Amino acid sequence: MINLKNKKMSLYFKKIKVFAVFVALTISFQSCDSFLDIVPDNVATIDNAFTLRNEAEKYLFTCYSYIPKNGDINYNIGMLSGDEVWKNNVALPNMPSTQIAIGNQAVGTVFQNAWDGNRDGAGPSNNYDIYDGIRHCNIFIEAVSNTDNVRDLDASERERWIAEAQFLKAYYHYYLLRMYGPIPIIDKNIPIEASTEEINVFREPFDDCVTYISNLLDTSAEKLPESIQDVTNELGRITRPIALGIKAKLLTMAASPLFNGNPDYAGFTDSKGRQLISTTSDSEKWNKAADAALAAIQSAEAIGSSLYYFPQNQFNLSDTTLTKMSIRQAVTERWNQEVIWSNPNSRTGALQYYCMVPLSSEYTHTLAQKILSPPLKIAKMYYTKNGVPMNEDRTLNFGNDTDLRIGDADHRYNILEGYRTARIHFDREPRFYANLGFDGSTFYKDDSPSRSDEDTWVIRSKFNDYSGSNAGVLYNVTGYYIKKLIDRRMTNSTQNPYRTYGWPELRLADLYLLYAEALNEASGPTPEVLRYIDLVRARAGLKGVATSWSTYSVNPSKYTTKEGMREIIHHERLIEMSFEGQRFWDLRRWKKAAEELNKPIQGWNFTGIEEAEYYQIQTLELQRFVAPRDYLWPISENTLLQNPNLEQNPGW
Template sequence: MMRKYIVTGTYALLFLAALTSCKKFLDVVPDNVATIDNAFTMRTQAMKFLFTCYSFMPKNGQLGDDPAMVGGDELWEIPERGAYLDMAKGFQSKVGPLGDRFQPMYQAIRDCNIFLENIGKVPDMQETERRRWISEVKFLKAYYHFILVRMYGPIPLIKTNLPISADVNQVKVVRNPADSCFSYIAKLLDEAAPGLPLTIISPTTEAGRITQPIALSLKAKVLVTAASPLFNGNTDQSSLKNLDGTPLFNTTYSKVKWDSAATACKRAIDVCESAGIKLYVYNPAFQQFTLTDTIKTQLSIRNAVTEKWNSEIIWANTQSNTADLQRLISSWWDPLYLDGVITRGELSPPLKIAELFYTANGVPIDEDKTWDYNGRYDLHTAGDADKLYIRKGYTTAGLHFNREPRFYADLGFDGGVYYGQGRFDDKKYMDLFYLEGKFKQRDGKGKYGYNTVTGYNLKKLINFQNTINSSNDYSVIDYPYPIMRLSDLYLLYAEALNESGGPSPEVNKYIDLVRKRAGLGTVASSWTNYSTNPVKFQNQDGMRAIIHQERLIELSFESQRLWDLRRWKESSKELNNPIKGWDLSQTTPISYYRITVLFNQTFGAKDYFWPIAEGNMTANRNLVQNLGW
C-alpha cells in the first residue's frame, strides 16, 4: 500500500504546527479525485504530475512574478504600478514580504518529492523514459531550493516528505547552513544530469523541458553564487545562528569554492557547445532592405534574447508571456494608428543605466581618454555619421554619442533611431524610425498613456519584427523569456577563473567572445589603447571590475542585475544612489536635458535577504529570522 504524506493548505509543507486541509493537485488525476494512488496508476496520469512539478516555475520577466525586473534599480516605473516597485523603494516587510516565495517553493518541493517517491510504481513506462522524468524532477527540486537560497539565504532542506505519522517536533524543521544548502543542490544536479537528453528532439512538444546543458549550466550558476562574497566568507552574517547555536554562514573565505565553480562552468560550456549552442549572430537568409553592419550588430544583440530558441538559448521559460511584457514596454509608436492603450512605454531605464554602457571604444565612459565625460550632459547635434544611431540634425545630450552598440540596441531615447516595428522613415535603410521624447511629443510625457518616466525606453526585450498596421493593431511576436544564455555562462566562467587564479588568456578569451558579438574590440586592445587605466585588466581587482561591468551590460534587463549585485555584495553601494532621469516636462533641449531626481533609494545590510514571513515564523518556532528583520 502506498504511503500517505503530509499535504498542506495555507502554509508550505513542514512549516505548520498543526496539519491543515488537503490540496488538490493540478491536472493530476481524473474526475477531480485528488489521491496519490490514482496519480501513479498509469503513465498518462504520471505525466500530468510531472507537468505539475514544472508548473511551479516562477514566470521570469513578468512584473507580478519576477522581483528582478523592478525590484532593484535597473528599471523604474510609474508609482501606481505593482508591489515590486515598492520593494525597490525600500518598503519590504516581514508581515507580508513583497515577492515572497517561501510557501509556493516548498509546495513545489513537496510535489517533487511525491513524484520521486512514487514514479517507480508506474507500470506502463519504458525505463529510459522513467529515468529521464526522474532526472527532470530532481533538477526542478534543485532549482526550487536554489530560488529559496538566493532569496532567503540558509533554508530548511526538504530531502524527503515526512509521513502522516510524523509528530509535531519532526514537522518543525530548522534552517540548514548555507554551505549544506549549496552542496545538496549541486548533488541533485549531479544526479539529474546523466539522465537528461543533450538536446530536445521534438521542440513542438517538448520545448522548455530540461536538458543536460540546462542542468550543468544551472550547477555552474549555483556554484558561482556559493563562491561569491554574499555566501563565501560573509562576516556580516556571523550572528545568524539556529536556536541551538549552529552557525548558518561559514565566515571563512574559501578559494576552493571558486575552483569548483570554474570547473563546473567549463564542463557546462563544453556540453553546451557539443549540443550546438553558440553565440547568436544575426545573418538572415533573405533581407529585402539594405542592412548595414551597424544594424546587423544591433539585431544580433537584440535577437539573442527575442528570437525564439535561437542558437544561444540554453534555457528559456515557456510559461512567461512576453507578448504582454512587450506591449507594456513599447513606446507610443504612432499617434495616427495607436490609441496609447496597446503600447505604454511603462518600464524606464534610469540615467545610471544609460551611463553604465561603454563608449564606442569598449571602455567605461569615465575611463575613455578620448571621450568627454565631464561634458556628457552638454548638447550636441547629430551629423551624417551619427544617422544610424541618432536622427540627423537632432539635438540631444553628449551622453548619447559615440557609445557601444549595446547602448543603441538596448535603449531608446529622445532622438534615438529605433530599427524595426514596421516603421519607414528612410527607405534606403528600412525602419529608421526615431523617438521624440520631449513634453507632449510622440514618445514624451503629457499625453494619454505612460510612455517614459526617465527619458529612456527599454528596447532590448522587444522583437524587432513586431509590426504596427493601420488597423489600430500592434502585432507582437511572443518568445520564451531567457533564463540562461551562453553569454551568461561564458562570463560566469571568466569570473570564476579570475577569482580562482587571476587574469589569464583563458579569462580574456571568454570575455572577448561576448565583446566581439557586441561589436567591440578585445579587453586588452580596448584598455591598452583607450583607457586612462591601461593596465587595469592585468590585475585581479581590475579584471574583476571589468567582468562585473561586462555582465551588467551584456545581461541588462534580463532579470540578472538584482541577483548579481546581491551576490557581489555591491547592492549597498549601487542601491543607495538616486534614481535619475531627464526633465520630462520640458519642450526644448536645453531645458529637457536637465537631471531630475525621481527617487532616493536606500539599501541596508538586512536587504540582502528576504525576511521570512511572520506567519511562517509563528507556525514554526524553530525557524530563526534573517538579520535585521
C-alpha cells in the first residue's frame, strides 16, 4: 500500500530497487485477438529498467496495469454500489460495493478505497492502489525524458511513450477526483530527503485539480497517435481520441451541480483557509465541457469512429432483432467502431457468467449463473415504444405493475407468442428488449435453435422453470436478467463458452450524450443538442426527441426548454449507458443520488411457481444514502492520523 502521508513508505518508493516490479505485474493483455501480450521478465533495479527499449516498455506496461478492471464487478464501483444491479448474497457474499449500496461505508473500514489501495477493508489489493500507479508513471516519465536513458529508443517513440504515461497519470488523478473530490496532486514523487512538512501533502482545491488534469491530458494528446497502426501488438494502447474523451468526461463532471456551485460545501476548507470546492456556480464550465466533448467527437470520427450497427447475417434477421443486436454488440463486439477505448487489462468472462440465464433444461447452471439482477425500477426506467417515459406516454396505459398480458404476433420477436407475462413488458423501446431478459422474453444468439430469430431461445423464469431460481445458490433475485453484456457467441459448452471482450471504457454514444448535455446547459435546447441525442436514439430504433415528445408525451413542449431538455438528456443517458457502471457516477454529479438511492430495491417474487405467486412485487432492500456525506468517499482514519494536513470530506 502506498500512503502519501507516510514517510517510511515514501523513502521505500524512492529507494525502489525492486525485483518484484515486473514479477508482480501480470497484465492480462492476452488471448483476445490483438490484445497486448506482455509477460515481463525480472529486472533487478530501476536503473536496469531504463537501459534498453525492451525493459523500458515493460515498465510502461507497469503503469498501464493500474487501470481499474471495470469489466470485473469487484473493481467496477458503479455496477454494484448503486441501484442498477442487485446481487445474490449467497453466491457473492461480502462484496465491498454492496456495503456501499446499503449505506455501510465508514471511515474505519473504507470500502473500495482507491486512495490507500485497500479495496475491501481487509488489506491492500493488487492494482487498486491508484497513487502507487501515479508514482510508477512519475518514475517512468522522469527516466524516459532523460535521453541518456534507453538509448536504443528513437525520438518519436520516446515522445509517444512519455505521452502515454502522462495520460495514465492524468487518468489516475481523475479517477481519484471523481471518488474523493479534492485530492493531493502528485506531479513528482516525494524525494528521499523530504522533510515531514513536504511529506504531509495537502488536498488541492477541486478546480485546481481539474485544471492540472486537463492540462496534462492536453499535453499528452499532442503527442499521442490518432489511432493504432500496429493492430497485432498495440491494440489497447492510448490514443489521442481517448485522451480527449477523458478530458470531456472530466470537464463535464466539473461543470455538474455536485462540484459547480454546490452550497453543501460552504464550510469545506483546509487549514490554509482555502475553499476546497467552490460554492459559486460558473456557467462557463459548461462551455468548456461542450468544447471538449466536441473536440473528442471530431477526433474520434476523423479516424472512422461511428455508432455500431449490426450487419445482416445469413439468417435474414428481422429489423427488430437487428436493432437489438446493434444495441448489445455495441458493447460486446471486440474493437468495434464505436468503442473509443477498450481496456484489454479487464476481461469479461466472469461478468458474462454472472449475467447469463439458462435458456433450456440442458443448460449448465454454472455457465449461466444469472446472479446479477436489475431491479424493477430499472426495468421501468426504459421508454415506451414511442420513445418517451412510461408515465408520460399519453397513448398507452400500463395499468398496475402486476397486470398481465398474453404475447401476440406484434411482439413475437421480443415475447413468446401466447405466453402470459407482465403488462409492463409490452410496448417498450428496443433497448428494453435488447438489454433485459424477463419471464417470457426471447433471447437471440448465434446458436439459436431455429438458426434465426423466429422460434429462438425463450426465458422461462418462474421458480421451477429452467431459467428460474430453483438452482441451489445460483439464483436471480428480481426476475430480470442482463442481456446487454452477453456476447452473441455464447454457447452452452464447457469449453470456452464465452468470447471475452475488453471492457469498453469509452464509447462514442457516451460522448454524443455528454456533448448534448453540456451544450444544452451552455446554450439551451439548440438544433445541435437535438441532433446528437437523436443520433443515439436512431440507433436504438426510436424517433427523434421533438417528434416523440410532440406526438406522444403528456408534456409535448418539454424539449423546448433547457430544464425540460436536461431531464430528457439525463433519462436518455441512464438508458443508453445502463449496466456499464455509469449510472452510479451520473446520479452523483447531477446531485440526484439522494433521491434515487433512497428508494426500495424491488423485483418479482423469484420463489413463485405459478403466475399468481411470481407476479407479486417484493422489496429486497431499503437503501440508505445520506446527503451530502455519501456523495464523496471518506478518507480513512489511519490516513488522517498519518497526515494532519488532510481534511476529511463533509459528513464523515
